Amino acid sequence: MTHIRSAARDCVPGCGNPGGGRMWILRFGRYIRGAPSGGASYWGGLSLGSRFTQAAAGGSDGRQEAAGDPRRRGRVYQNPTWQHVEQRPLPEKKVTVEVLDHLERLALVDFRNWEGVQRLEKAIQFADQLHAVNTEGVEPMDSVLEDRCLYLREDNITEGNCTEELLGNARETVEEYFIAPPGNIPLPKLEERDTFLQVSE
């Protein structure tokens, strides 16, 4: 149970919950109610533990009920509804230096050091969990707005003529034009750059 308590400790106390003392613990989406009579203690230690054990032992009686009083009944399930997926390490060799250089050049990000690269690899591992899902025969979703109507605007002139406001945002302007450097300056080649990526395997 230690991991639960540490998670609870991670939650920032007093995070502005309007309803007096209730705390959301996001990992389990569980609705925990602390001592109702306002108070500094967010959860009575023992009472919390007992509540957890109750639930963990499949305490809900078949029907998923939201904890808490009927006025606050939500649609949040008591028990987790997803399965744990094994996070496999990256299948091929790790992200290569060529790819990192390509990314830095394209997106103008700076990984700065190997820790940054590791964060990238962890993000890729996290997203790779999607491979466990069977998507046969399912249309890929392009947009969460796919059931909305795209609003078509009439062809009328409604905006413009705010030159001073726009130019006010720029540091340098000349005669109502924005000033930019003369063309893209591409990143120098990997060999010529002073970057941690040069220490390559």
Add this chain to the structure above:
Amino acid sequence: MAASILRRSLLAPRCRAGDVAALHSGPSRRRAQGLGPIASGRRAGNSPAGERGVAPWVAVVGLEIHAQISSNSKLFSGSQVQFAAPPNSLVSFFDASLPGTLPALNRRCVEAAVMTGLALNCSINKKSLFDRKHYFYADLPAGYQITQQRLPVAVNGSLSYSLCVGGKKNQMVTRTVRIKQIQLEQDSGKSLHDDTRSQTLIDLNRADVGLMEVVMEPDMSSGEEAAAAVRELQLILQTLGSSQAIMAEGQLRVDANVSVHHPGEAYGVRTEVKNINSARFLARAIDYEIQRQIKELENGGTVMNETRAFDYKLGCTIPMRDKEGKQDYRFMPEPNLPPLILYDTKSLPANMNHQQVVNIDWIRERLPDLPSVRRVKLVEQYGILPEHSFTLLNEDGLMEFFENVVRQTPMNPRKLIGWILNDMLGYLKQHNLTVKESPVSSLFLADLLNLLEKGTISSSAAKQVLEELWKGEEKTPLQIVKEKKLELIQDQQELEQICQAVMEGHQEEVMEIKKGNQKVLNKLIGLVQRTTRGRADPVLVKQILEKRLSQ
């Protein structure tokens, strides 16, 4: 004909070696002066082999055309679309990519894209999606351009165009080029390079203006074909009204993808040619690039997959500085825009707001006559040749002029077309004027031709009057005829007297004719004409002379 194009571009001012910023190393190329008739002909093997016995080359040209949509406001924002305006005055917060702004699609732009798709025989996708194309450049403040890469509005169409072939350019053939897709996309701003102060000035008036990108398959094989296809597309867009397609104002931009290969082998590496400002330069740029690639390959070099800019002053293509290497645009679906759904009469839901619906069938019914249809109608209605109708439609306003004159004169249209195409058009080209700027109105021309038809003046006199009219001094044809005394002599007696005088003055010729030499008769007719200063009807004169001579 292909060879003659090559020779012309061989003689075009050549780029200095320093200008061709040779980024690519490779075998040093000698200046290829007069390499002889290297053939880059059409496919189907009618290109002759080169002098050195090299296998014939075949060029493959594909075009990407961006046409600015003619609308009041921009594609995703409500700011105005106007060509020359104070810098950054037609820019809304969305165009400047200020945070917190969202795109709102313009209905008129969707309709323009559907109209163009229908006119080019495309199938319209009832559901199309918007994507983001990411690249960094100062005139693209958001860092991405909203376009339609995965599922565009229209796909799989065709464009038919005609061009003149044959030695004398008098045979018209029809070719077709397939249209891969038509998509809606945003325009970027305009950047003015100030090299002296090493900075770029950015004007966002043009940012977010709606563009239709027409992607053609590489079905063409010379600059001339490409220019003809672009001209036809220009006419179609102008007829539909979806774009004014004026290349000089940047409303129609063409990028050409050019490669060469031997027939039967795989396609060669292609280069992209940008910065072409008119249809004429398009043909020259493509032909130059074809030639450059052939020369490069024949000298043992390789063609790099790069982007080149056309320099119209030097007549050559130069590698562009900023576009080195292959760009990775990292396409992703546009998260702020749902799919664009178009309807037709069958799929139209019953109670939808009309303003929110773009009905494909409604637009199809209201399409105007396309240029190809109008040409056929002209030929049927007036009995002129197809080449004539082609020229009539090619010149802006000439068809209306022609029809105005036809209405006002009983002259046979076939005869009239000669006057229009040879005389009027000749004068216009000489003085570099458009039909609208012509000092001779259709009314005056009709009056003149009526005088001709009635027999008041002769054909040569009519040409004289036309020349006078071109001075634009607001005199009617009749006034000019009276002033210059160009009327035909109507009095039979007077004519007979003149003929008699001529005959008496040239007894030798009379003897010759009486002996049987009829050709001398023409000389006598010519003499009569000179005496009357062109005011005698040659047919009548001939009759009188013959009558007299046989007496």
